[in-house]
Amino acid sequence: MALDQYQEEEEEGMSFLDHLEALRWHLLRSISAILILSVAAFIAKGFVFGIVILGPSKVDFITYRWLCNVSDYFGMAALCIDELPFTIQSRQMTGQFTMHMTSSFVVGFIAAFPFVFWEIWRFISPGLYDQEKNAARGAVFFVSLLFFLGAAFGYYILSPLSINFLSNYQLDPSILNEFDITSYVSTLTMLVLASAIMFQLPVVVYFLAMSGLVTSGMLRSYRRHAIVVILVLAAVITPPDVISQILIAMPILVLYEAGIQIAKRLEKKRALKREEEDIADAMGDRD
Incomplete structure (x- = not known):
């Protein structure tokens, strides 16, 4: 506690260049965390790429097995996905290596996200009241x-159904x-990261409401407009099938x-x- 207080007091008296230097170190630590986890993901190629990345392309993926169990229970054979009629190829000489690098970086970023956001928050929080x-x-x-809830939704729900439709x-x-x-x-x-970002909506609303930029009445009055915007965003970030758009919307x-x-x-708390405060002021006036 004493160390944190000392750091906050130190940052309050920092110049513009000092703030830039502090930002540089926060960014360096964040990038280092992403790179370390990306290297770990790159090394664990068999698990990260063979199981995680290619998982939704295989019929034994957990989502497909769950849908087949549901279809057996309710007697709805249409729900069971037991065939994915497509193959994945690499048509460029550097295609597999490039995708190995790209997927490792994405996995590293997702795994390091809490630390990255914590570093960003450490830079922003001293400037708050x-x-x-x-x-x-x-x-x-x-x-x-x-x-992580959004990423899990995109990976386990949105991606398998979209891949099934497109295949x-x-x-x-x-x-x-x-x-x-x-x-x-x-x-x-795209599906995983878009879902993860879209799931930040309550946090965005919280900070906007806390700053007084939006109110519950305003959000209710613009509900119909929000529905249209959400449907448009869902159509943009998902494949062109109605099921995927509804699932993300x-x-x-x-x-x-x-x-x-x-x-x-x-608003109630405020x-x-x-x-x-009015009661305290009234009591003070009486005294």
């Missing part, structure tokens, strides 16, 4: 939690689906409603605090 720091307590935990879509039976490794990894990465709509409740709760 005590009231703002108290209100934002636990930000690293909740941001990291929502990030089974054919203009003509004579056209075979032979996807390039670059296309496959890019699609998987539904949790975002739920998170939007959660944001409304968060803003409403902040109103209660004003009442307590």
Whole structure:
């Protein structure tokens, strides 16, 4: 506690160049963490690429097995995905090595995200007021939690269903689906990271509501507009099938409603605090 207080007092008296130097060290530590975990992912090629990256392309993936179990239980054979009619190829000489590097970096970034955000928060937090720091307590935990929940949703739900749709879509039976490794990894990465970012909506709403830029009434009044925007975003970040768009839009709509409740709760706390201050002022005037 004493060390943190000393560091905060030291940073308060820092010049602009000192702040740049501090930012440089925060960025260096963040980049170092990403690189270390990326190297670890690069070395663990068999697990990271063979199991994690290529997992949704295999019929024994946990999501497909779960859907088959559900289909057996309810007697709905259409739910079971027991065939993925496509092959993954590398049509460029450097394709596999490039994708090995790219996928390792993405895995390293995802694994290092809590530390990276913690470093960013350490740089930002000294400039906040005590009231703002108290209100934002636990930000690293909740941001990291929502990030991993979004990444898990994109990896276990959105990606498998999107890959199944795209692998089974054919203009003509004579056209075979032979996807390039670059296309496959890019699609998987986009779906996972887009879901992880979109799941930060409650945090964004929380800070906007805390600063007074949005209110629960404003969010409710613009609900219809938000639905349209969410559907458009879902159409942009997902493959062109309705199921994937609905899958990504539904949790975002739920998170939007959660944001409304968060803003409403902040407003109640703010109103209660004003009442307590008015009562304290009234008591002071009597004295």
